[in-house]
Amino acid sequence: QKEVEQDPGPLSVPEGAIVSLNCTYSNSAFQYFMWYRQYSRKGPELLMYTYSSGNKEDGRFTAQVDKSSKYISLFIRDSQPSDSATYLCAMSKSGGYQKVTFGTGTKLQVIP
């Protein structure tokens, strides 16, 4: 069983929809949670970074962490065609250098 599970999709939504992307994990030691966005043939770029449980909002993006359920989510409001990309969840155990474990990514397509 993988430490981090993520539905690969693809997920297709109409422009303007609210998108929910999710990951589950098995290791309760994870404390830092991240979402990366990866456009086709590009490197991942950090989108959201959170510590422990709770919510974090940045513009149209909200990251949510529920450590009790070992479940993290990324919500995208008013989705745009430019949001079409693969979204990777990632997590690590503690601050400083530590191995970052990535999900396999969910491919999102926002249809105009």
Place this chain on the structure above:
Amino acid sequence: NAGVTQTPKFQVLKTGQSMTLQCAQDMNHNSMYWYRQDPGMGLRLIYYSASEGTTDKGEVPNGYNVSRLNKREFSLRLESAAPSQTSVYFCASSEANEKLFFGSGTQLSVL
């Protein structure tokens, strides 16, 4: 700002050939990493360098070597390429935390 620069962008090798992937960052980060990305497997860490002068194995180091040439540059070498090393390779850097900055990748095919 260039960020993390990788060369080459594409490469085709025959089994048994060797090559070096180059990576340079201009963000003055201490830590640098090499990942490979394969369909259904996600990003997997090959090697990392927590600081200049140190390198350590990651999750999938077999068949690879690395050199941290200086604080800016971190290279990945395939001594004898195998078809199983066909993948997209990403270099990343960070300031000793989880906020990784990635290059644009090298698409490698080994025939």
